[in-house]
Amino acid sequence: MVVIPAAGLGRRFLPVSRVVAKELLLLGRKPLVHHALDEVERAGFTSATIVTSPSKPALRSYFDPEPQLERALRERGDLETLACLREAAAIAGRLRLRFVEQSSPLGLGDAVRLAGARQTGPFAVLLPDDVIPGADHWRRLLDLHAATGRPCFCVRPVPVETAHRFGIAVCSPDGDGRLRVERLVEKPPRGRAPSNLSVLGRYVITADVLGALERMSRGRVHGSELQLTDAFAELIARSLPVLAVPFAGELFDNGTPEEYASSAARYLARVTAGAAPA
Numbered sequence: 001m002v003v004i005p006a007a008g009l010g011r012r013f014l015p016v017s018r019v020v021a022k023e024l025l026l027l028g029r030k031p032l033v034h035h036a037l038d039e040v041e042r043a044g045f046t047s048a049t050i051v052t053s054p055s056k057p058a059l060r061s062y063f064d065p066e067p068q069l070e071r072a073l074r075e076r077g078d079l080e081t082l083a084c085l086r087e088a089a090a091i092a093g094r095l096r097l098r099f100v101e102q103s104s105p106l107g108l109g110d111a112v113r114l115a116g117a118r119q120t121g122p123f124a125v126l127l128p129d130d131v132i133p134g135a136d137h138w139r140r141l142l143d144l145h146a147a148t149g150r151p152c153f154c155v156r157p158v159p160v161e162t163a164h165r166f167g168i169a170v171c172s173p174d175g176d177g178r179l180r181v182e183r184l185v186e187k188p189p190r191g192r193a194p195s196n197l198s199v200l201g202r203y204v205i206t207a208d209v210l211g212a213l214e215r216m217s218r219g220r221v222h223g224s225e226l227q228l229t230d231a232f233a234e235l236i237a238r239s240l241p242v243l244a245v246p247f248a249g250e251l252f253d254n255g256t257p258e259e260y261a262s263s264a265a266r267y268l269a270r271v272t273a274g275a276a277p278a
């Protein structure tokens with residue numbers, strides 16, 4: 001099962017994210033959340049849960065079947081558009097898509113905690129900001145988890161001047177060709193990042209990560225955000241191994257309006273070159 005957190009305020013995309021959920025911004029012909037489900041399917045997962053907020057009803061309706069509109073398109077003979085329209089509801093059906101509501105924007109950690117409360121075993125988390133056309137990173141994450149039983153996530157190098165936008169990890173090889181995370185800082189102040197290795201939003205969450213989130217949730221100041229990175233940091237502080245997989249594939253970062261604009265242009269070039277469907 002994969003959890004796709006999509007309940008954030010989309011602060012960096014205000015004011016437009018007041019009326020259009022950031023996860024519905026288009027990259028090529030599909031919104032970010034649909035790309036996320038494509039990745040889930042490519043990786044071989046069979047179910048997905050989107051964590052959404054009461055202020056984003058369109059995120060649910062995007063995946064609803066629309067028989068009247070389908071009929072109108074069929075009558076016009078517009079079969080290509082009809083196929084695109086139907087695919088949104090179809091992928092939701094194939095992945096037995098469910099929604100969990102986060103009533104207040106209390107952070108990524110809180111979203112994962114809510115979705116995890118219904119889970120028995122370990123599960124995956126995929127942040128829809130980054131669109132990744134491949135799936136090899138999931139095979140590597142899941143193999144690493146299967147071999148060790150430990151929680152893990154992808155990391156990738158970023159330019160130091162952007163490190164303040166990310167969770168930043170200090171890692172060292174653990175002797176088995178794996179990376180062990182030694183230190184983690186969520187969004188370090190500019191110029192103070194302890195490394196240039198950022199946490200990429202692809203995680204395997206285990207019961208001990210959920211336990212850390214629960215403890216942090218009970219202890220937090222009312223209304224303050226819960227960071228997923230801090231739950232991993234709590235495990236590291238207790239000498240419980242947290243592992244990382246270096247990501248080296250193709251990626252479209254949509255974390256800021258500038259990155260989004262540049263990703264949209266690169267994605268279009270990729271489609272034009274025939275490397276991907278729109």
Ligand code: G1P
Pocket residue numbers: 108127129130165166167168186187198199200201227228229255
């Ligand atoms: C989240 C995580 C951060 C991670 C980033 C990757 O931040 O908290 O650790 O590096 O995603 O995109 P957000 O971009 O949601 O603020």
